[in-house]
Amino acid sequence: MEALYGKTLEELKEVAARAGLPSFSAKQMATWLYQKHINDIDQMTDISKKGRDYLKQNYIFGLTPPVKVQVSADGTKKYLYTHGERRYIEAAYIPDDDRATLCVSSQVGCKMGCLFCMTGKQGFQANLTSNEILNQIRSLPERESLTNVVYMGMGEPMDNLDNVLKSLSILTAEWGYGWSPKRITVSTVGILPAMKDFIEKSQVHLALSLHSPFEDERKTLMPVENVYHLPEVISLIRSYDWSRQRRISFEYIMFKGINDTPRHVNGLTRLLNGLPCRINLIRFHSIPGTPLESSDEETIKEFKDKLNAKGILTTLRASRGQDIYAACGLLSTKELVKKQKPEG
Amino acid sequence: MNNKTVYKARVLFREEIAKGVFVLRFTRDFPFKAGQMLWVRYPDDGPARLYSIASGEEEPFFEILFDVVENGALTPVLSKVLPGESVWISEPTGKFTNNGEPAVWIATGTGIAPFVSMARTGLFHHNMLIQGGRSRNSFYYHEVFEKLPFFRYVKCMSRETGEGYFQGRVTDFIKNSYQPLPERQHLLCGSAEMVVEVRDLLIGKGVPFNNIISEIYF
Numbered sequence: 001m002e003a004l005y006g007k008t009l010e011e012l013k014e015v016a017a018r019a020g021l022p023s024f025s026a027k028q029m030a031t032w033l034y035q036k037h038i039n040d041i042d043q044m045t046d047i048s049k050k051g052r053d054y055l056k057q058n059y060i061f062g063l064t065p066p067v068k069v070q071v072s073a074d075g076t077k078k079y080l081y082t083h084g085e086r087r088y089i090e091a092a093y094i095p096d097d098d099r100a101t102l103c104v105s106s107q108v109g110c111k112m113g114c115l116f117c118m119t120g121k122q123g124f125q126a127n128l129t130s131n132e133i134l135n136q137i138r139s140l141p142e143r144e145s146l147t148n149v150v151y152m153g154m155g156e157p158m159d160n161l162d163n164v165l166k167s168l169s170i171l172t173a174e175w176g177y178g179w180s181p182k183r184i185t186v187s188t189v190g191i192l193p194a195m196k197d198f199i200e201k202s203q204v205h206l207a208l209s210l211h212s213p214f215e216d217e218r219k220t221l222m223p224v225e226n227v228y229h230l231p232e233v234i235s236l237i238r239s240y241d242w243s244r245q246r247r248i249s250f251e252y253i254m255f256k257g258i259n260d261t262p263r264h265v266n267g268l269t270r271l272l273n274g275l276p277c278r279i280n281l282i283r284f285h286s287i288p289g290t291p292l293e294s295s296d297e298e299t300i301k302e303f304k305d306k307l308n309a310k311g312i313l314t315t316l317r318a319s320r321g322q323d324i325y326a327a328c329g330l331l332s333t334k335e336l337v338k339k340q341k342p343e344g
Numbered sequence: 345m346n347n348k349t350v351y352k353a354r355v356l357f358r359e360e361i362a363k364g365v366f367v368l369r370f371t372r373d374f375p376f377k378a379g380q381m382l383w384v385r386y387p388d389d390g391p392a393r394l395y396s397i398a399s400g401e402e403e404p405f406f407e408i409l410f411d412v413v414e415n416g417a418l419t420p421v422l423s424k425v426l427p428g429e430s431v432w433i434s435e436p437t438g439k440f441t442n443n444g445e446p447a448v449w450i451a452t453g454t455g456i457a458p459f460v461s462m463a464r465t466g467l468f469h470h471n472m473l474i475q476g477g478r479s480r481n482s483f484y485y486h487e488v489f490e491k492l493p494f495f496r497y498v499k500c501m502s503r504e505t506g507e508g509y510f511q512g513r514v515t516d517f518i519k520n521s522y523q524p525l526p527e528r529q530h531l532l533c534g535s536a537e538m539v540v541e542v543r544d545l546l547i548g549k550g551v552p553f554n555n556i557i558s559e560i561y562f
Contacts, residue, residue: 123537223558
């Protein structure tokens, strides 16, 4: 059966029509689902008994608690949710002073095959529905303390745009959770047609996985570069206004000897010249079998200082949860491998 | 579509070369580099998808290879297009191209298309192709590669046995029977699973990651 949780107002209107309920019941259902945080259809007390019976016969509520949690010494928690019988998705809860960010997954596995990513090693298994994306937030024990959500977990959000947009709509709409779009960031490797749609259909922040300013080097790290070329991606980004509330940022993992040289500083400066943006430098958390290593601390600091000196706001993301397989995909891949091993 | 300009191309030929796998040929108005792709849309208000070009740079038409995706938005209708009808295409795009040096090509399924284009363009001397398929009829365009001189062709068949085939998957061949030349460029095309697994194996055998170029069918 389909889940009721995770449906947009438009979809709830269709549900109401099928249930023979008045159209305003859709808004009532949305209020119960997303504002009163109930977990049982019977708690929708302003919906008629007959209507609730119809809903129970035709829909499940749709909340699934995490099956496993790993807690880092620094407070980061990695939650594992099941998807079907054999698959897993991850959500990382990252508290930091007065902020608490949840990093959610949008797919089971990923098709993008980036060289530095563990999720890609699972291959692509499924798109998450809006129910499954939002469930990572709703079923989080620390839900009340969340200040931000980032779509940077497993999967490429632009490869599952319909469900991502639906989940964003529920998170930000007045009939939904009513979050400010400024609290949400969606990341992408740069899938052009979907990026354009995303920029036009949502108001949340965008982060581009950049990792090199040079096309020939980027394509050895990220196969997507063979299809959607960086100059076109940057050109699309430049065609929108990022100087107001909405933010564009560039994720840049620092790889020793690969993308951390003065030539790369200059390349980034040329590529992003005049664009109101921020670069987030990220230390590389090594994954099994990778030929890549993280740049050393001195190089990272120098790289950051040079970019800032050239007028590009550059920050260094704190490494979190290194003791609990914080790199996206590590924990679920480990569990997947465990499931695939014959018993005995 | 990705490219702003959309062009009409007349279908010249359509053939089902294996169950659910089609070759479609249509008129060509643009130059391209072997290994590039096209956005194809059908009908004119339908969805667009990217396909690698399988024809050679000097051939007077574009040719693509696709398999029908059950419940897909485009391929079920594209598989029924008749010669004389039109499809809508973009200009060729993409950078999955041969650098002119001898290379190793590795493909499964319809991921063979860009290598067919390279072979038909003449970019095959001293190259090697490792092609994976489940059964004999999965080796699309094998006739193109079998007749190439100065070319090594390995067919890895996983669900049948036969003379002239390596018994197993592409990854089995690479793991057990292949010693790469690290300085040689390796071009990989196919599913994400195959590409990621093969890339890891090649890196484990000493091929620098920047000599491995991958094209994944998103």
